[in-house]
Amino acid sequence: MARIYKRGKSWYLDFTYKGKRIRRAVGKDRKTAELALKDTEVRIAREEHLGIHENKRVLFEEFAEEYFEYSRANKAKSSFERDVLSISHLKEAFGGVLLSEISTEQIEKYKIMRRNEVSPASVNRELACLSHMFTLARKWEIISHDPTKSVKKFKEPPGRIRFLTYDEINQLLDNCAPHLKPIIITALNTGMRKSEILNLEWRSVDLIQKIITMRKSKNNEMRTIPINNTLYKTLLDIHTTDCKFVFHKDNGSPYRGIKNGFNAALRRARISDCTFHDLHHTFASHLAIEGFSLQLIRRLLGHKCFRVTLRYAHLSQESLRSAVMKLNSKIGTILAQAKKKEKFTLINPYIITIGGLV
Structure with missing residues (x-):
């Protein structure tokens, strides 16, 4: 028997497949969830393969070691070092927990806990690392569900910009x-x-x-x-x-x-x-x-x-403004000269006429 339910802002699909209970996020609105439910029920009835596999019993810290190797081989040195730092904090919260048993709720609690210690940007870097870990874990068929999907990152203030003057x-x-x-x-x-x-x-x-x-x-x-x-x-x-x-x-x-x-x-x-x-x-x-x-x-x-x-x-806008102001200065000079010439043209015939009368 398959069903849908809402938790927070997300809708979830809950069903049993080959004797195993499966729960997965399917969207933000009820209509999408209902379509996913109908599609799943039809595919189960037809005994189609749903692309679902058994979760492997891998601890978070065990998978972290595999992720380190991936990060070292595929990322820039600075990014790898950032991952090492992020995972050192993640291990404190999720060490000893099976990767497949880490829930969205646990991650949300981690997010709040870390926000009390570091900046929003630092928390977001750690969440990004965790999200990528789960993406790879699904790709490598270690888990079937990604609990980070519905976890939102913090809004970050604009980055600091300090630049040196020529002096x-x-x-x-x-x-x-x-x-x-x-x-x-x-x-x-x-x-x-x-x-x-x-x-x-x-x-x-x-x-x-x-x-x-x-x-x-x-x-x-x-x-x-x-x-x-x-x-x-x-x-x-x-x-x-x-x-x-x-x-x-x-x-x-x-x-x-x-x-x-x-x-x-x-x-x-x-x-x-x-x-x-x-x-x-x-x-x-x-x-x-x-x-x-x-x-x-x-x-x-x-x-x-x-x-x-x-x-x-x-800074680019200020440069554009400066360019437009220079244009304004040049065109303003041209218009001023044209206006002066126009004034002279209107007065001059009158002077000639008076001169003729005189």
């Missing part, structure tokens, strides 16, 4: 250590992320074509970044065939921790409220201010989602 850029470059200067110049002229810069290899830098090719970026997609003249001179000065890394220590290993050196430069330059990632924002912000399109900025930064690039839209 601040000059101050920063004047006060940074010699080994940091080319790293900062690269960030300011390419918008590359810190991990991309520190792991950059000479094989990805074409000084003839003046292009940097990012073969594995944050979104696992290749992108190319033009090298401008400032960056070209900088890279030419430090170019070497003795080491594969563009930026490296004396022993040839790449720099890892530059935070202390960068913060020291900021203190000497008297620049506050700034992180290395703000150089990424500085690159994009000045492009937007100069009037370049958001689509172009998106391509240069390697954003997969256009929504992320929209954070620079207000």
